[in-house]
Amino acid sequence: MDYDVLILGGGIVGCAAAYELSKFSLNIALIEKDHDIADDVALVNSSVVYDGSESDDTLMSKLERMGSELMPEITSKFNVPYKKCGYMMMAEDDASEKFVEELYGHAVSKGYKNIQLLESDEIHKVEPQLNIKASKAMYSRNFAVTLPYDLAISYGEVAFDNGVNFKLDEEVLDIKRINKGYRVITNKNRFTCHIVVNTTPKEDYSIDVSEKLHKKRGVMDYFLMGENAKSKVSTIVTSMKDIDRNFSVVPNIQDSAIVTLKDEGNRDYRETLEKISDIMGGIGEDDIKSYRKAGFFKDSMIVDDSMIHQGYIKVVGKHYGIVAMTPAIAKIISETIKDNNKNCVLKKDFFDKRRDFIKFRDMTIEELNEVIKVNKDYGRIVCSCNHVSEGEIVDAIRRPLGARTIEGIKRRTGAMSGGCSGSICLLEIARILSRETGKGMLDIVKDSKNSNLVVSRIKEFDEM
Numbered sequence: 001m002d003y004d005v006l007i008l009g010g011g012i013v014g015c016a017a018a019y020e021l022s023k024f025s026l027n028i029a030l031i032e033k034d035h036d037i038a039d040d041v042a043l044v045n046s047s048v049v050y051d052g053s054e055s056d057d058t059l060m061s062k063l064e065r066m067g068s069e070l071m072p073e074i075t076s077k078f079n080v081p082y083k084k085c086g087y088m089m090m091a092e093d094d095a096s097e098k099f100v101e102e103l104y105g106h107a108v109s110k111g112y113k114n115i116q117l118l119e120s121d122e123i124h125k126v127e128p129q130l131n132i133k134a135s136k137a138m139y140s141r142n143f144a145v146t147l148p149y150d151l152a153i154s155y156g157e158v159a160f161d162n163g164v165n166f167k168l169d170e171e172v173l174d175i176k177r178i179n180k181g182y183r184v185i186t187n188k189n190r191f192t193c194h195i196v197v198n199t200t201p202k203e204d205y206s207i208d209v210s211e212k213l214h215k216k217r218g219v220m221d222y223f224l225m226g227e228n229a230k231s232k233v234s235t236i237v238t239s240m241k242d243i244d245r246n247f248s249v250v251p252n253i254q255d256s257a258i259v260t261l262k263d264e265g266n267r268d269y270r271e272t273l274e275k276i277s278d279i280m281g282g283i284g285e286d287d288i289k290s291y292r293k294a295g296f297f298k299d300s301m302i303v304d305d306s307m308i309h310q311g312y313i314k315v316v317g318k319h320y321g322i323v324a325m326t327p328a329i330a331k332i333i334s335e336t337i338k339d340n341n342k343n344c345v346l347k348k349d350f351f352d353k354r355r356d357f358i359k360f361r362d363m364t365i366e367e368l369n370e371v372i373k374v375n376k377d378y379g380r381i382v383c384s385c386n387h388v389s390e391g392e393i394v395d396a397i398r399r400p401l402g403a404r405t406i407e408g409i410k411r412r413t414g415a416m417s418g419g420c421s422g423s424i425c426l427l428e429i430a431r432i433l434s435r436e437t438g439k440g441m442l443d444i445v446k447d448s449k450n451s452n453l454v455v456s457r458i459k460e461f462d463e464m
C-alpha cells in the first residue's frame with residue numbers, strides 16, 4: 001500500500017485530523033484540490049467558539065461543547081489568538097423569549113456551567129452601553145473568538161512537520177474498494193491505502209454515493225468593521241427579533257467587530273445601518289470595512305464511522321460552528337482509527353509545536369533591531385497599514401506548507417487586511433511571491449485556480 005491513511009480535503013477538519021493522526025506511527029497523506037490548505041475556512045477574520053448552549057440539536061451541542069473545551073489548550077499550544085468574550089442571546093419578542101428560556105432550560109439540564117438567564121435590567125449591567133430593549137437574555141461566559149485560518153494552518157504545519165505528506169493542487173476523482181484497502185484516483189495519481197478519512201463534502205465517489213445533505217438555512221450578511229469602529233460591547237451579542245431573523249455583533253480578535261445579519265428577505269439598507277449603529281454605538285457608513293454574503297448552514301454534522309471495519313470514515317455536513325467543533329471531530333476520528341487498528345502506536349518523536357515566526361507589529365524596537373541585524377528584510381515594511389515586513393512575507397512563503405497565493409500571504413501575515421485593503425501593497429506582495437516561487441507575474445493567483453491577478457501584458461515589446 002502507498003499509505004496507511006489518506007485524508008481527503010485540506011479544510012480545517014482535514015488538517016486537524018492530519019494533526020491528530022500524525023501523533024501515531026502511520027504513513028499519512030492529505031489530498032487537497034486547491035493551491036492552499038484551509039482555503040474555504042470562514043471568509044471573515046474571527047470565528048466564534050460556540051459552547052453548544054445556543055444549539056437546540058443535542059448532538060451538535062455536544063460537539064461544540066467538546067470542541068470549545070479543547071480549544072484553549074490547542075490555541076495556546078499553537079500560539080493562535082483566542083479570546084474569551086461571553087455571549088448574550090437576547091429576546092426581543094414573545095416567541096424569541098420562549099425560545100431563549102427553553103434553550104437556557106436545556107443548558108441547565110445538560111449541566112452547563114457559567115450560564116445565566118438575565119432579565120432586562122441585568123442585561124445592561126453586563127453591557128451598559130447596549131442600546132437594545134430586550135426582555136430576557138441567555139448569557140454564557142464560555143463563548144470565545146479565535147482566528148480560524150491561523151488555527152487551520154497551525155494544524156497543517158505541525159502535521160507536516162510530523163511527516164504528513166500534503167498533496168496540494170490534486171483533485172480526488174474517485175475512491176474504489178480493493179483487497180484490504182482503497183484505491184484513491186486523483187487527476188494526477190492513483191494511490192492505494194488501508195484507511196480513507198473523507199472530509200470532502202458533497203462528493204460522489206464509487207465507494208460512497210452521498211445524498212446531498214447540505215440544506216441552506218438562509219443567508220448571512222457579514223459586515224467587517226474598520227479599526228476606528230471599536231465595539232462598545234465586549235460580549236458577543238445576538239438580538240432576536242424572531243427565531244429566524246437575527247442580528248449579531250462579534251467583537252473580533254483585533255478589537256473591532258464583525259456584524260452579522262441572518263434573514264430570508266430583502267434588507268432595507270438604512271434600517272440595517274441603524275441597527276448596527278444601535279448595537280455598536282454611533283457608527284456610520286465609513287466604518288464598514290468590507291461586506292460579504294454567505295449561506296447559513298445548520299446540517300447535523302456526522303462523523304460517519306459505519307464502515308470503519310473496512311477502513312473508511314467520513315465527515316458529512318455543513319454547520320455554522322464547524323471551527324468550534326473541529327478539535328472534537330479530529331479527536332473522534334483519531335480515537336476511532338486507533339481503536340480499530342492494532343498497528344496504531346504513538347510516536348516517540350512526535351513534535352507538538354508550531355515553528356516560531358516573527359511578527360513585526362508585536363515586537364519592541366530593541367527586539368526588532370536584533371532581528372534586522374540578522375535579516376534586513378524584517379526592516380522593510382511592505383504593508384504599512386498592518387506593519388508587515390518583507391521578512392514576514394518571505395517567511396510565510398518559505399515555511400512548511402508555505403503560501404502560494406495572495407490570499408495565503410494575507411491569511412498568514414495579516415498584510416493587505418488593514419485600512420487600504422491591499423491597494424498600496426498588493427503589487428509589491430505579488431512581486432515578492434513571483435520572485436520567491438519563480439513564477440511569472442501572469443501566473444500569480446489571488447486564491448483559487450483561474451483567479452489570476454494580472455490577466456495579460458498590455459504591450460509586447462518583443463514584437464517591436
Ligand SMILES: Cc1cc2nc3c(=O)[nH]c(=O)nc-3n(C[C@H](O)[C@H](O)[C@H](O)COP(=O)(O)OP(=O)(O)OC[C@H]3O[C@@H](n4cnc5c(N)ncnc54)[C@H](O)[C@@H]3O)c2cc1C
Pocket residue numbers: 008009010011012013014031032033034037038039040041042043044046047048049050148170171172173199200201203222294318319320321322323324325
Ligand atoms: C462566512 C462564514 C463564517 C463562519 N463562522 C464560523 C464561526 O464563527 N464559528 C465556527 O465554528 N464556524 C464558522 N464557520 C464554519 C467554518 O468556517 C466552515 O464550516 C469550516 O471551515 C468548514 O471546514 P471543513 O474542513 O469541514 O470544510 P472545507 O473548508 O470545505 O474543506 C473541505 C476541503 O476539501 C477540499 N476538496 C473538496 N473536494 C475535493 C476533492 N474532490 N479533492 C480534493 N480536495 C477536495 C476543498 O477544497 C476544501 O479545502 C463559518 C463559515 C463561513 C463560510
